[in-house]
Amino acid sequence: MTKKSKKEKKVELDKLNESLSFRTKRRVVLEFPPNVVQTPITYMLAKEYDIISNILRAEIAPEESGKLVLEMDGLSDRLDEAIEKIRGYGIEVTEIARKVAFDMDKCMHCGACISVCLAGALKLDENYHLQFIEPKCTVCEMCVPTCPVDAVTIDI
Amino acid sequence: MRTFEEINEKIKNSKIKVLTALEAKNYIKEKGINSFSSDIDVVTCASFEMHTNALLYLSFGQTDPMIYFQEVSVNGVPAYPTGPTDIAISCVSSSKDDINYSGANILEDLLLGKNLHLKAVGKHSGVFPNREFETWFNLKDVNQSRLLLNQSLNQNNIVACNSSDNDINSHMGTLIGKLENSTFNSSTFLNPLINDPFCKTIGVGTSVWIAGSRGVIVGHGSSHNPNQKRNEYGIPVGPSITLSSIVDISSMNPKWVKPGHIQSFGPVLFISVAIAIPVLNKEIAECLSITDDKIHTTIVDFSIPRRTKPTFGQCTYAELRTSTVSINNKPTLTAPLTSMAYSIESCNELKNDILNKKFILSKPTSEINMGVELKKLDAKLGELV
Ligand code: SF4
Ligand code: SF4
Numbered sequence: 001m002t003k004k005s006k007k008e009k010k011v012e013l014d015k016l017n018e019s020l021s022f023r024t025k026r027r028v029v030l031e032f033p034p035n036v037v038q039t040p041i042t043y044m045l046a047k048e049y050d051i052i053s054n055i056l057r058a059e060i061a062p063e064e065s066g067k068l069v070l071e072m073d074g075l076s077d078r079l080d081e082a083i084e085k086i087r088g089y090g091i092e093v094t095e096i097a098r099k100v101a102f103d104m105d106k107c108m109h110c111g112a113c114i115s116v117c118l119a120g121a122l123k124l125d126e127n128y129h130l131q132f133i134e135p136k137c138t139v140c141e142m143c144v145p146t147c148p149v150d151a152v153t154i155d156i
Numbered sequence: 157m158r159t160f161e162e163i164n165e166k167i168k169n170s171k172i173k174v175l176t177a178l179e180a181k182n183y184i185k186e187k188g189i190n191s192f193s194s195d196i197d198v199v200t201c202a203s204f205e206m207h208t209n210a211l212l213y214l215s216f217g218q219t220d221p222m223i224y225f226q227e228v229s230v231n232g233v234p235a236y237p238t239g240p241t242d243i244a245i246s247c248v249s250s251s252k253d254d255i256n257y258s259g260a261n262i263l264e265d266l267l268l269g270k271n272l273h274l275k276a277v278g279k280h281s282g283v284f285p286n287r288e289f290e291t292w293f294n295l296k297d298v299n300q301s302r303l304l305l306n307q308s309l310n311q312n313n314i315v316a317c318n319s320s321d322n323d324i325n326s327h328m329g330t331l332i333g334k335l336e337n338s339t340f341n342s343s344t345f346l347n348p349l350i351n352d353p354f355c356k357t358i359g360v361g362t363s364v365w366i367a368g369s370r371g372v373i374v375g376h377g378s379s380h381n382p383n384q385k386r387n388e389y390g391i392p393v394g395p396s397i398t399l400s401s402i403v404d405i406s407s408m409n410p411k412w413v414k415p416g417h418i419q420s421f422g423p424v425l426f427i428s429v430a431i432a433i434p435v436l437n438k439e440i441a442e443c444l445s446i447t448d449d450k451i452h453t454t455i456v457d458f459s460i461p462r463r464t465k466p467t468f469g470q471c472t473y474a475e476l477r478t479s480t481v482s483i484n485n486k487p488t489l490t491a492p493l494t495s496m497a498y499s500i501e502s503c504n505e506l507k508n509d510i511l512n513k514k515f516i517l518s519k520p521t522s523e524i525n526m527g528v529e530l531k532k533l534d535a536k537l538g539e540l541v
Contacts, residue, residue, distance in 0.1 A: 110494065116329070118332070
């Protein structure tokens with residue numbers, strides 16, 4: 001990634017706040033046909049889409065078809081664009097659905113998780129009980145380590 | 157108007173009129189303060205929040221041959237010997253083998269009736285020759301089991317935020333950099349010390365309901381700072397009065413005890429603490445009418461890890477409860493750390509105990525010390541002269 005000046009970064013951050021689209025993580029399985037194995041996917045993702053990728057599993061041998069399990073961290077719409085681009089190379093992309101799950105028997109409705117949910121997927125209802133608005137959840141996973149009683153887990 | 161004695165007499169005769177703090181606010185709003193102060197005898201107030209100043213005290217019987225504890229652990233958590241067969245365990249110390257298991261877990265396990273592993277090394281003297289001792293025990297095997305909460309109630313707290321570039325994991329939760337979020341930590345209008353801001357009814361000797369057990373207030377607690385600035389309604393604008401309590405754990409309900417873990421901070425204990433405030437006179441009734449729009453707190457910037465931190469002014473809890481608060485002109489996400497749902501339930505629980513004659517009030521034997529100054533601890537280097 002190229003270094004950005006503080007001002008540029010600030011502008012970007014403001015833009016980010018405005019669009020209310022925050023960085024989120026997505027896991028995908030990429031299945032390469034033999035001819036495209038060499039494509040430098042992670043470099044392209046970083047350079048063109050500002051996506052940080054983390055290779056979770058790789059089964060790639062030269063001249064053969066291969067498989068890559070990738071965690072992509074970026075802005076939600078950029079992730080969509082990047083996945084389209086990867087598909088354009090003839091690579092098959094399957095998303096692994098990740099969800100956060102709240103164990104309401106353990107939850108004591110303290111609110112600590114709400115403070116890190118910048119996507120606005122968590123709030124207290126009028127009786128001060130935790131409410132999870134799943135459609136708004138970007139699976140950023142910030143709430144998971146924040147819960148003092150381990151009531152939030154990741155479901156794959 | 158009413159005395160403690162009259163109120164306890166009414167409890168005995170099933171004539172008591174008791175409301176929770178939440179119900180009391182609604183009652184006052186609907187029927188007015190005069191009807192409230194003439195009709196209602198008691199209001200239950202509570203707070204379910206995080207505690208770090210929590211010490212568990214266990215007193216065992218003697219072994220044969222006799223032992224004088226020198227080094228003790230319970231389920232791997234180090235305990236401090238406080239006599240031949242007595243120990244104290246900090247709720248915030250962790251097991252040597254598992255950092256996620258703390259003294260708070262020991263408290264919970266005892267209440268759940270579980271067996272715990274006690275390991276002790278003795279001092280080995282003539283009278284106490286036992287060198288090593290190991291056993292399994294549960295709550296029934298202990299002579300006394302007490303909990304000291306040295307900050308059982310906090311009158312008010314702060315709002316924590318972070319103006320630096322990086323996130324900070326603090327005891328006030330994860331504070332995202334550039335003022336992205338903030339946290340606050342008080343049961344506000346349900347808190348006993350907000351409803352009795354000058355401790356007119358609460359004092360040394362006052363009965364306190366802790367997780368279902370009846371304890372007693374022993375005096376002011378850790379970080380007690382009665383000199384904190386107050387707003388026009390008499391509510392301190394930051395941390396102020398704190399109370400220390402002692403309670404027998406044997407009749408506690410584990411429902412109100414939750415061992416927790418704060419990221420990059422360590423173990424904590426969440427426990428419910430409630431007090432019944434007698435509506436002795438009109439003045440106390442007025443105090444009980446307080447609502448979140450009249451309770452202020454101070455916004456503190458955690459970016460500088462020093463004793464004195466920069467602040468961003470004050471706001472009310474009514475603003476904070478909207479989930480967005482303006483900090484340095486930036487709309488910032490804000491969320492609580494104290495469970496209001498559990499605090500309300502605890503108020504209900506204490507109300508039911510009073511209605512069922514299981515809890516009576518006690519008149520303080522002396523007042524909370526309001527004249528002390530909060531001291532600082534500074535390093536002194538070299539020889540003491
Ligand atoms: S993962 Fe948690 S913090 Fe992130 S958006 Fe979903 S609910 Fe909010
Ligand atoms: S942090 Fe955990 S206990 Fe607190 S409200 Fe969220 S899920 Fe519930």
